[in-house]
Amino acid sequence: MRRERRRVERADDVGPYRLLRLERDGLDAGEPGQFFMLEAPGRLLPRPLSVCLATPAELAFLIDPVGPGTRPLAALAPGDAIHLLGPLGRGFRLDVERPLLVGGGIGIAPLPYLSARLGGPPALLGFRTAGHAEAAALLPGAEVVIDPVLVTDALPSGHDVLACGPEPMLRALTAIYPDAQLAWEAPMACGYGACYGCAVELDGRLQRLCIEGPVVAARRVTGASTMRAGR
Amino acid sequence: MIPVLNASGCLDALTAPDVARTLDAYVTKTVTPLPREGNPPPRIAETDVGMLNSIGLANPGIDAFLGEHLPRLAGLGIPIWVSAGGFSAADYAHVCSLLDTRAEVDTIELNLSCPNVDAPEEDALAIVAAARAATVKPLYAKLSPALPNLPGTAAAVAAAGADGLTLVNTLRGLALDPATLRPRLAAGIGGLSGPALRPVALAAVYACARAVDLPIVGVGGVACGRDALELVAAGASAVAVGTALFADPGVPGRIRAELAVLRGRVPDPGV
Known part of the structure; x- marks a missing residue:
């Protein structure tokens, strides 16, 4: 390392x-x-x-x-x-049949690379403002919604959801798609399991997000609000 | 040759074994009698002068540590120092008596100074005495720089049977969210580490080296060879790296390389 x-x-x-x-x-x-x-x-x-x-x-x-x-x-x-x-860390599993990429705000970050690896599946992006939505240019062909419309308002059914975005969006997706793959964030000092700072509640106990995630199955996230990303 | 260790709680040798193997000894995260999940998140925060943590002694407990972790740590092929913690002198004695039976354990470091949990009721002297009665392994006492009379405590734990000192643990600090002015850590206060701690560690090592005749592991803001050399010049016989490991897992090797150059140019402190 x-x-x-x-x-x-x-x-x-x-x-x-x-x-x-x-x-x-x-x-x-x-x-x-x-x-x-x-x-x-x-x-x-x-x-x-x-x-x-x-x-x-x-x-x-x-x-x-x-x-x-x-x-x-x-x-x-x-x-x-x-x-x-x-x-x-652990990224997205790519062995999905009907992928749908969902991003919120800066949560678009991992999706262009993910899209390239999956051959350009459908994508749905939500942003706070039209200015923020300019980032959708990184993912050509994606459907874009802007606040007050939320991605959960425009979400089709029957997909394997792979998502990254703010905590409220991930929580809302969890309720609809408990098998979704969600990329979370947490403050991290090291990124390789040394500092124990990025603990989030997974499967009912605090675990290091940098080791278990950042991409985890939606149903594994059991804790209350934990995200406060390092800025 | 100055031994370079990690500070307890600043490296998981089982997730980063290649990093651990660059150390002269690996110091575990503090082990307590019972498993502990630690404090709620968020539990780290960067400040302009260092880092705050309020991990809160998350660990699997001594039984799971001995059964599952220690055998794997022994496979690293470097000396294993186990950091022992607790909430009473009896807790420390219990952990030490179990570690005493294990050949994989090179040294026991008594964490007498975690800023993120309630302090044991007994003072450091009573805990060291209880631990001393429970083990023949080398015992290092890790002390807080916030003690009112650190050299006095160092002398007391030496008299109680400590074989060495680890100086220092973190200092209590607080960081506020710039927008809400509320604590950034869920636990409120945390332990401050990193560059801000370096002069504090130097002063602690300097004062204790003059008060007791024990080997001292110097810890606090070490990030380069010059930092390590200064701690040795102040009286340490080894150094441990903490927060700097988070930013660069290659820091032990870099410190050694820089020390090799420095020791060609700087008079040997001859501690």
Whole structure:
């Protein structure tokens, strides 16, 4: 387990988000839904980010610059270099028959890579504002709803749901699709099981999300509100 | 050659065995008599000067530890230090008496200073004495830098039979959410680690090295070879890495490499 150092190839605005493209140079992209710990310049701890796009030349991460770690990450420019560790955790199972990708807000982050690996299944995205919805360009062909319409208002039946988004959305999906695969988040210091900070209640007891997830079967999540992502 | 260990609770050798093997000894997360789930989340928060945690001694309990974890830890091929905890002197003695029978255990570190659970009623001296009566294994006492008379406590635990000191544990700290001004940790207060703790650890090691003739593991904000060298210059004979492991699992190897360069240039502190 070793950190690698990679150069920023490009960084693009995608609505209010920033798509950070790092040179890949032999890095294993892992499975969709797995994540990397990215060095946040000037901060003590790295930040967990799932792979948004994986090309032969680049790994890209979608960043919502809302906190002291994500802001300097979003400010990186081509030529800058950062350390990263990964791929980590457990991603989405790809052996599904009728996949439907569901994303809410920055939860779109792992879906472009997931879509590419599944051959472009149908997708449904929800956003707070039309500005945030510009990020839907990362997933061409996706159906988009904007608040006050919610993804659960537009959800078709008979699918294998693979989703990432804010906790209320994941909770609502759990009630409808108990077999859904949901990508959760929690504050993480390390991402590799060392700090025990990312504990969430799964199967009735606190477990490390970085080891058990971040993608877990909806029915396994038994606890009350646990998500407070590291920003 | 300065031994490099991990700080208790800052590495799971079973999920990251390759990282553990880069250490001179692996220190377990604190083991208590009964299983503990730990505090509710969120239980970590980064601040501008360090990290807060309120994990709360999550561990499988001594029976499951001995049955399931310890045999696998022994397979790592490095010395295993077991951190022992409890809520009374009898708890510590119970854990130590069970660890005493196990050849896989190299050293027992008594966690006398967890900031995230209620402190035992007995003082450090009584706990060390009870543990000493329960085991012949080497016993290290891990003390809080917040003790009013740390060198005095160090001398007392030395007299009670401790074979070494681990200095220091975290200091209590609080972080507030910038929007709500409410605590960011569900438990409210947590233990502060990282860079802010480094001068505190240096002072504790410096003071205790002059008060007692025991080996000292220096812990607190160590992130590079220079940090390790300074702790040794202050009186430590080994160092342990905590929060820095979270950001970089390769930090033990880097510290060693940097120490090798530094010790060619800096006079040996000769502790």
